[in-house]
Amino acid sequence: MALYTIVMAGGRGERFWPLSTSKIPKPFIPLLGSNSLLQETVVRMQPLVPLERILISIGKEHEEIARRQLPQVPADNFIIEPVGRDTSACLGFCALHIDQRDPDATLLALPADHFIGDGDAYLKTIQKGIENLEGATAVVFGITPRRAETGYGYILAEKPSVRADAWPVIRFIEKPDAPTAERYVASGNYFWNSGMFLWNNHTLLKLFAALMPETYKGLCALRPLIGKSATDARMTEIFASLPRISIDYGIMEKSSGLRLIPAEFAWDDIGNWASLERALAPDALGNIAQGSHVSLDSNGCIIYAQSETIAAFGVSNLVVVQAYGKVLVCSKDKAADLKRLVTALGPQEG
C-alpha cells in the first residue's frame, strides 16, 4: 500500500499577472519565496514520500518549465496531458499510471498552488488521513474556516461521537453566499474544501467506472497508450473527448463513505495578489514586500519586485508588481478582478 502523490500543476495565469501568464501559470511562479509554489509542494512532501513516488501532472505546454523547476523528480514521473480536461481527467490518467506501477497503491492528490502554513503539521495531517483511509471510500482534508469566504467550496462533516481524527462527511457544498458562509463559520461542522484527496488507487478507478462512465471508457482506451508521447494523435483525440469536469463534481460529491481530516495547518488558496496578506508576514506598517523595494509613509500594500526596485511613497492598500517588463498598480480590492485588466491588455498577455 505504497503512497503515491500526484501534484496537480494546472491553473491559469490571470490572477497573478504580470508574474503569472498563460505561459507561466500560478504553480510555476515564486510567489511566496524563492521557490515556485510547485517546487514548494514537492519539497514539502519529500519527508513523507520518496521522489520516485511523486508524480507531477501538467499540460504539455508546461512540460518544459515543470521539468526545469523539478530536476530532482524522475523523468518518467511527469504525467503530461495532451489537453486539459479538469481534475477528473487529470487524476484518472494519473491513476492509470500508478495502477501500472503498483495496483495496491494509495493516491494522494495535491493542488500545486496553495499556501501551507506549517510543513510539519501538514505532514502530520496527511499521516492521519492515511491511518483513516481503511474502510473509507476516500479521505478528504478540510480547513477550519477563519472567515465567511464565499470563494471556496465547503464540506459538511459530522463531529465524531468518540474522540477520533476522522469526521464522517455529510456532503460537499458549492460556493455559498455571504449569509450562508457566516452560518457555516459559526456552526463548527463546515470545512473549506482544500482540494486534497486520498484514495486507494483501485478504489478511485472503480469510482470512475461507477460515477463517470464516459471518462472511464476514455481511460480504458488510454491505458494501452501509456508511455507514448503527449503529442500522440490518438491519445490527444481521446483526451479531447473526455468531459471537462472537476473531481469534486464528478466523483467526490457523489461518493458516500468519505471521511474528513480537519487540517492542523494554516491554509489559503491564495487566489489573487491580495490574498498574499494571509500567507506572508507584513512589516510594521502592514506592507508585504518581496524583491528590491523601499517604502515610505505607505501602509497595507503588497509589493512584488521581480527584477527592478519598487519605491512606494505615501500610498495605501495597493498591489504593486513588477515582472517580465510589466508593472501592475492595482487597488487591493480590485485584485480579485484582475482578469478584467488582463482581458483589456489583449490576448498576448493572458
Added chain:
Amino acid sequence: MALYTIVMAGGRGERFWPLSTSKIPKPFIPLLGSNSLLQETVVRMQPLVPLERILISIGKEHEEIARRQLPQVPADNFIIEPVGRDTSACLGFCALHIDQRDPDATLLALPADHFIGDGDAYLKTIQKGIENLEGATAVVFGITPRRAETGYGYILAEKPSVRADAWPVIRFIEKPDAPTAERYVASGNYFWNSGMFLWNNHTLLKLFAALMPETYKGLCALRPLIGKSATDARMTEIFASLPRISIDYGIMEKSSGLRLIPAEFAWDDIGNWASLERALAPDALGNIAQGSHVSLDSNGCIIYAQSETIAAFGVSNLVVVQAYGKVLVCSKDKAADLKRLVTALGPQEG
C-alpha cells in the same frame, strides 16, 4: 546687436526620480515628449536665433550628455562650468564668452527645464522684449499667475498708462505665503518670475561690476582663461571662489530700470511629477500617461513608462513612473516631497 541665447541647463535630480538623477538631471530627461527639456528649449529658439549664437551652459559632469543630446550645436558653444555657483556665476561666465565674440551682443538667458505652452507666442513675446530693451537696464518676462502659487517668485510691475508692451518693474518678490499669493493673483500687477532675462551683454557685465564686485573680480580673472578646459586648475579655483548667488538675488532685485513683458504663452516650471498635469493633456478620466500603458477604472493618475508597460487598475491620484530599473508609486500630493524618498533610498540614487 546680434542676439545670443544662453540655455542654462543646471538643476537637480530628485524631483523627477527615477527618470532624473544627479547624473541625468531634469533638463536632460524627455519629460514632455520624445525630446529632453533641453532639446526642446534649443529647438524652440531656433526660428529666432541661429545655432551659432545659442550657447549651452552646463556643469562639467553633464558635458557629455549635453553634447550627445545637442549634436547640432557648435562644439564651442558648450560653456562648461568647473563647479556650479548658481546663475550669477553661470551668466557672468557666459557674458565673458559672448563679449569676446561680439561686444555689442544682446544676451537672452533661458532656463532649460520649463514648460512652454506655445512656441510661436513664446517667440513673439521674446521679440517684444528685444524691441523694448533699448533704454532699459534689462527686460524680464513675467507670467500672469493662474493660481496662488507659493513656490514661485513674483515680480510687481506697473501697468503702462498708454497702451504698451512693456511694464516698468517695481520690484522682485520672494516666494510668498498663501494669503499673500492670493492677493497677488487678484491684483493684476504681479507676475510669476519666469527666470527668462534679456540684457545688452555689456550692460550685464557693468551690472556685475556695480552690484556683485566679488563675482566681477573673479570674472576678470577668468577672462584670460577662456578657451581652456573646464578641468584647468586655475579656472576651477577661481570658479570655486565665486559666491553661490542667483542672478535674481545678486543683480535683478537690485537693478532699477527694468521692464517686464507679460508672457503670451502658457508656462510652468514643472517642479515635480504632479505638475505634469499643467503641461500635458489628460485623457477622458484625467490620467496623463507617456510610454506603454493601460489603465482601467483609474483616474487622475500620472503615468510614465520608460521601457516597461504600466497597467493601472482601480487607482486614483497616483504618480507611477518606471525608469532605469526603478518603479515609483507615489500619491500625487507627495510628489513635491519626493526628495524625502530619494534620501531614504540612499546616496547612489540621488
